[in-house]
Amino acid sequence: MLFNSYAFIFGFLPVVFFGFYRIGRYSHNLASLWLAAASLFFYGWWDARFVGLLLGSIAFNYSAGYLIGHRLSKPGNKPKLLLINAIAANLILLGYFKYANFFIQNLNDLAGTTLATGNIFLPLGISFFTFTQIAFLVDTYQGKVKEFNFVHYTLFVTYFPHLIAGPVLHHKEMMPQFAKRDTCQINWDNVATGLTVFVLGLAKKVLIADSLANYATPIFDFVASGGQPMLFEAWVGALAYTLQLYFDFSAYSDMAIGLSLMFNVRLPMNFNSPYKATSIIEFWRCWHMTLSRFLRDYLYIPLGGNRNGTVRRYLNLMITMLLGGLWHGAGWTFIIWGGLHGVYLIINHTWRSLKKHMDWGDGGRRSALAAGALTFLAVVVGWVFFRANSFSSAMTILHGMIGLNGVSLPASLEFVWANYPNYMPFRDAITFIAVFPSTKLATDTAVVMLILGFIIVWGAKNVAVIAQKIHEQHRHIYVPIALGCILGVSLIAMRRVSEFLYFQF
Numbered sequence: 001m002l003f004n005s006y007a008f009i010f011g012f013l014p015v016v017f018f019g020f021y022r023i024g025r026y027s028h029n030l031a032s033l034w035l036a037a038a039s040l041f042f043y044g045w046w047d048a049r050f051v052g053l054l055l056g057s058i059a060f061n062y063s064a065g066y067l068i069g070h071r072l073s074k075p076g077n078k079p080k081l082l083l084i085n086a087i088a089a090n091l092i093l094l095g096y097f098k099y100a101n102f103f104i105q106n107l108n109d110l111a112g113t114t115l116a117t118g119n120i121f122l123p124l125g126i127s128f129f130t131f132t133q134i135a136f137l138v139d140t141y142q143g144k145v146k147e148f149n150f151v152h153y154t155l156f157v158t159y160f161p162h163l164i165a166g167p168v169l170h171h172k173e174m175m176p177q178f179a180k181r182d183t184c185q186i187n188w189d190n191v192a193t194g195l196t197v198f199v200l201g202l203a204k205k206v207l208i209a210d211s212l213a214n215y216a217t218p219i220f221d222f223v224a225s226g227g228q229p230m231l232f233e234a235w236v237g238a239l240a241y242t243l244q245l246y247f248d249f250s251a252y253s254d255m256a257i258g259l260s261l262m263f264n265v266r267l268p269m270n271f272n273s274p275y276k277a278t279s280i281i282e283f284w285r286c287w288h289m290t291l292s293r294f295l296r297d298y299l300y301i302p303l304g305g306n307r308n309g310t311v312r313r314y315l316n317l318m319i320t321m322l323l324g325g326l327w328h329g330a331g332w333t334f335i336i337w338g339g340l341h342g343v344y345l346i347i348n349h350t351w352r353s354l355k356k357h358m359d360w361g362d363g364g365r366r367s368a369l370a371a372g373a374l375t376f377l378a379v380v381v382g383w384v385f386f387r388a389n390s391f392s393s394a395m396t397i398l399h400g401m402i403g404l405n406g407v408s409l410p411a412s413l414e415f416v417w418a419n420y421p422n423y424m425p426f427r428d429a430i431t432f433i434a435v436f437p438s439t440k441l442a443t444d445t446a447v448v449m450l451i452l453g454f455i456i457v458w459g460a461k462n463v464a465v466i467a468q469k470i471h472e473q474h475r476h477i478y479v480p481i482a483l484g485c486i487l488g489v490s491l492i493a494m495r496r497v498s499e500f501l502y503f504q505f
Contacts (some may be wrong), residue, residue, distance in 0.1 A: 001045040003198075003255045004205050004494055012042065013259070016160075020263060024184025031184035032151050035263065039158035043124070050123040054158065060089065061133040062153050065140040072143060083141045087134055094130045097122055102330035125164040127327060129157055131294055136171045138298055144172050152178045159265075161256040165249070165502040167270045167290035174265070183264045194261030196467045199487045201254030204463070205500070206493040209247035212453060213498065215446050216241035216387070218439040223396050224389045230408035233436055234400025236446050241387045242380050243453040246275060248501045249288070254463045269464065275379070275457045278371040280344040281352075283379060295324050314349070318342035328386070333394060337386045344378055408433050410443035 001008050016038040024031035044051040064086035071079040101117040108115055136156075139145050156174050157163075177183060219229060219237030229237060253270035260267045274287035284292050300320040306313040318339070325338020354360075362368070381398065388394035399405055411434040433443055460466075470479055 001042055002499065003252070003259070004202055004490075004498075006491075006494065009491075012038075017262065020184060021186045024186075028181050028184055029151060032155055032178060036151060036155040036158055039155065039160040039163060042160040043158060043163055046124050047121075053123055054129065057090075057093065057129065057133065058154055058157050061086065061137060061157075062148070062150060064089075065137055065145065065153075066148050068137065068140045069145060069148060072141070079141070083137055086137050090130050090134050090137075094126060096120070097126055099326075099330045128166050128168060129163065131168050131291075131327075132157060135168070135294060135298060139171050145175075147175050147179065149175075149179070159260070161259040162267060165252050165256075165500055166288070167253060167256070167268055168294045169268070169290070173268065177265045180264075185264075187264055190261050190264050193467055194258040196470050196483060197258030197261065197463055198255050199258075199483055199490070200463045200466065201251045201258060203486050203490045204247050204254065205251035206490050208453065208456070209244050209251055210493070210498050211449060212240045212244035212247065215436075215439065215441065215449065216244050218441075219436070220387055220389070220393070220397070222437075222439070223393045228396060228405040229400040230406040230431060231400060231403045232408040232410060232433065232443065234397050234405070236436070236443075236450070238380055238384050238397060238401060239450055240446070242383050243450065243457065245383065245387075245501055246457060247453070250463075252500045252502060257464070258467075271462070273457075273462060275376060276372065277375050278368050279375055280341065280348045280378060283375060284341075284345070291324070291327075295320050299323060310353075314346045317345050317349070321345065332391060333385045333388055336391065336394075337382050340378075340382045340385065344382075406431060410434070410447060412444050412447075 001012060003009075016035070019038075020031050020035055023034050040051055040054070043054060064082065068079050068082055068086075071082070097120060100120060104115050104117050107113060136145065136153075152175055155178055156169065156171060159169075159174075162169060215236055219233060220241065223229060223237075250271040257267045257269070268290055270289050272286040272289065274283050277283035277286055300316055303316040303319060304312055305316060321338045321342035322335060323338070325334045325336070325341070328334045328337070384397050384401075385391075385394045388397060396405070407429055408431045411432045414432040435442055436446070461469075470483070
């Protein structure tokens, strides 16, 4: 079931919402059970076969966490082996469903074997609920987990706003909220703010992200089928996907936060204007923030972090980013993407160390703009590998972006060459196109869409800030009218229902 579907908005959400608060009048525990059961139904809507897998994972990890916590209560007892075995079991489960065929195919290519790949279906959200529960096990071992209520734990894992595509949650930030009795007592301020965030996220998804997909998807498909995009088409494909992914995933995160707030539960922020970053370090502090936190706390720091010298620190960074890339998908393009960001981070940390050693200043506003432009360009190059179906397809796009496949420009710019021929000596080498050969869509429309997208990304505030300001002015009649119009337009546009990009990870 999609957040951006009529079944969810007009069926699932109102039934769960009113049922939760109605039951909450009489029993906090029953209200929590209702929400957990509804979340399981939400998950089972996709494929009921995997509900048993999810419940089995929950039962196993709850039992392992309970045993770890129980043994910790005994003096001198550190159940490290139990923790290692439990984490290994989670990784084996994830590895089987997500990576088995990938490793078999690569083994066949390397060793010349003919091992058969299985017909394995990837359970929706398995990466997210596996990482969430690994974090729970480690937190339990570190003595951070104090509550072992099975209903609340089930709700913690299955909670429908975050189950499919995050954010990746910590047990300690959710369980106290589930345990509060007033959580199941309706708070109209939270409902109003949550609904506002949800509506803005819905508009971001169906009006912006899905419109950008009309350019990104056909161009990347064109390349996958052997096409050679020229300069303008390659840049449109890369930039359209860069914006599509931003609006798509940030929309899901906004909608998840908004939905959860309607149930008096606050989810952690997952995006903080990452394309405004002036360094890759800053980018990763603002993009998919809960995954970055997980990778830092449960991989980079346990590997040694920056405690064992510069070389070891950079090695730990590279390992973390390579595994972070592999987490996103079973493919070499994801590993290359992770490796690229590992290299970016190493260069960034080296540059900062050099600046500190040489006592160089920040360089002012122009330096910040240049750093922001360079950071964004590096991110776009990474997204090309992230989106492409193969290394060769990614290289074809990149070749097109530097003009090696030919130079093209939108036909609307041809008048510049016509009016200023003396200053445009390379006119004969340029192909002016009114429509993209691969998509038959107008080039001018693509330019307008990209410009509007960048105005929003670089010029607008976060949805959380916008929603807060709207909440402060909710008594003004124009606020509900504007939100109603945005919702209405979004509902009409939902005839083109599409899944969120991060569902595949």
